[in-house]
Amino acid sequence: MEEDTQHPGEPAAEHAVCTRCGVTAESGAPPPTWLCSVENGVRLYFCEGCARTHIRAIEGRLDSNWW
Numbered sequence: 001m002e003e004d005t006q007h008p009g010e011p012a013a014e015h016a017v018c019t020r021c022g023v024t025a026e027s028g029a030p031p032p033t034w035l036c037s038v039e040n041g042v043r044l045y046f047c048e049g050c051a052r053t054h055i056r057a058i059e060g061r062l063d064s065n066w067w
């Protein structure tokens, strides 16, 4: 019986999910085009589209609550 679960050696955690639109990174790890922001000690990921849309707010170091 073959189960399609995690591959051995691959960390189960850290499946990057866009904080804004909820899209999941296909490879699990966030692509280089994604943006990573740390707010209150929590690591947030933003996909390429969301990062572009909100780049100014991110660069302004505003919490996503302000968007």
Ligand SMILES: [Zn+2]
Residues within 6 Å of the ligand: 018, 019, 020, 021, 022, 023, 046, 047, 048, 049, 050, 051
């Ligand atoms: Zn997104």
